[in-house]
Amino acid sequence: MPGRTKKKLPPSKSFEKIKGQFYFGDEPSQMRTIASKTKELRELPLMVSIKDFYGRERKKESLKKQGMLQMLKSETLMLGLDSGAFAAYGRDVSFDVAETADIYRAANLRPQDFVINLDEPTKPTTPPDLAREKVENSIKNYNFLRDQLAGVTVAPVIQGWSKRLMKRSLATVAPDAKIVCFPSYLYLLAKSKGYEREALKRRVIKHFREVITMIHKDPDLAEEVRIHSLGVGSPEIAAALWGAGVEQLDSAKWRVLAGFGKVCFAFDEDESDPKVRRGTTAIPVAGKPGSWGYRKWQPWHDTMLKNCECPVCIGLDLNERKTALGFGEHSGKTTARCIHNLFQYKKERDVAREKISQGTFHDFLLRKRLRRGSLAHQIYKTLTEPHFQQLTVDQFFKQRR
Numbered sequence: 267m268p269g270r271t272k273k274k275l276p277p278s279k280s281f282e283k284i285k286g287q288f289y290f291g292d293e294p295s296q297m298r299t300i301a302s303k304t305k306e307l308r309e310l311p312l313m314v315s316i317k318d319f320y321g322r323e324r325k326k327e328s329l330k331k332q333g334m335l336q337m338l339k340s341e342t343l344m345l346g347l348d349s350g351a352f353a354a355y356g357r358d359v360s361f362d363v364a365e366t367a368d369i370y371r372a373a374n375l376r377p378q379d380f381v382i383n384l385d386e387p388t389k390p391t392t393p394p395d396l397a398r399e400k401v402e403n404s405i406k407n408y409n410f411l412r413d414q415l416a417g418v419t420v421a422p423v424i425q426g427w428s429k430r431l432m433k434r435s436l437a438t439v440a441p442d443a444k445i446v447c448f449p450s451y452l453y454l455l456a457k458s459k460g461y462e463r464e465a466l467k468r469r470v471i472k473h474f475r476e477v478i479t480m481i482h483k484d485p486d487l488a489e490e491v492r493i494h495s496l497g498v499g500s501p502e503i504a505a506a507l508w509g510a511g512v513e514q515l516d517s518a519k520w521r522v523l524a525g526f527g528k529v530c531f532a533f534d535e536d537e538s539d540p541k542v543r544r545g546t547t548a549i550p551v552a553g554k555p556g557s558w559g560y561r562k563w564q565p566w567h568d569t570m571l572k573n574c575e576c577p578v579c580i581g582l583d584l585n586e587r588k589t590a591l592g593f594g595e596h597s598g599k600t601t602a603r604c605i606h607n608l609f610q611y612k613k614e615r616d617v618a619r620e621k622i623s624q625g626t627f628h629d630f631l632l633r634k635r636l637r638r639g640s641l642a643h644q645i646y647k648t649l650t651e652p653h654f655q656q657l658t659v660d661q662f663f664k665q666r667r
């Protein structure tokens with residue numbers, strides 16, 4: 267088979283292989299609030315959107331003086347910056363790539379940090395001509411940012427639904443790229459229902475498979491290139507993707523859930539109560555009933571809350587914990603729920619990384635985490651089934667170590 271020999275690049279010292287990396291994303295001001303509460307959360311890998319810096323001269327000046335890390339009051343070893351293009355997608359906002367370059371430069375990043383290209387998002391319903399144009403614009407922006415930002419890792423995004431457009435996107439990725447991103451498109455599922463949702467789900471899973479295979483098989487990419495799936499909300503889908511060889515992801519869902527009055531739990535591995543669902547869960551406890559969702563608080567959630575060691579819960583009794591998290595309140599306490607949820611997501615990430623390093627992740631996923639028939643289970647099954655070319659998690663990490 268032609269083209270399977272990979273170019274060997276010298277191993278990078280600052281970019282050691284990272285297994286199951288999770289960037290906890292949000293806007294700078296919110297991350298700063300959270301980071302100021304506890305040292306542990308200050309050290310989490312962060313993915314921060316720069317969308318609030320566009321057109322704001324004073325904010326840009328302040329960023330230039332401090333650098334992004336100091337602005338966030340963070341000490342994280344891993345920082346990623348997102349252009350904010352996706353957050354503004356569909357609204358009448360346009361970003362200028364020169365300004366993106368200025369903001370990224372002002373952030374004063376370190377060698378291990380990275381920025382994401384100012385890409386122009388496409389979706390299944392984007393007309394082909396427009397999709398092609400968006401992909402070409404994204405490529406232009408990628409080349410521009412690489413040119414302007416010497417010493418900064420610029421991560422390209424593989425845009426497009428059709429294989430042809432994805433190939434075009436991938437062909438322009440520099441051979442020394444350290445990270446290649448692709449959109450997860452999971453947000454599309456949240457907006458669809460019934461038959462449409464089922465069809466879309468199959469298509470989204472197929473897309474995962476196509477884009478991951480394509481990146482893996484690309485002979486021009488360095489062996490140490492990392493794959494990053496953008497905007498993966500739940501820890502279960504994160505785990506499914508880690509299991510399938512996607513090294514890193516980002517999520518701000520813990521914060522969105524907190525905003526909707528929900529608290530999250532990652533289940534303990536030794537959970538013996540058969541009523542307890544696998545994986546993770548989010549239960550509405552505050553806010554408007556319309557946004558509450560269907561899961562009700564159950565007696566075992568009391569046990570989980572009692573066991574929580576997050577900075578909000580620790581040292582409080584059960585009722586104090588409930589008050590601190592805003593149980594039954596209509597508004598407020600969002601930051602407390604953010605911290606609690608973030609801590610639970612982090613716990614789940616830590617478990618995954620431990621299992622990956624022990625070589626027991628596959629078994630753990632199927633036995634403890636992925637509910638049969640759930641979206642995460644379907645994604646994992648499709649990405650790891652025998653006739654699919656994707657490597658198993660063990661093969662994957664051995665081959666790419």
Ligand SMILES: [Zn+2]
Pocket residue numbers: 574575576577578579580606609
């Ligand atoms: Zn807690």
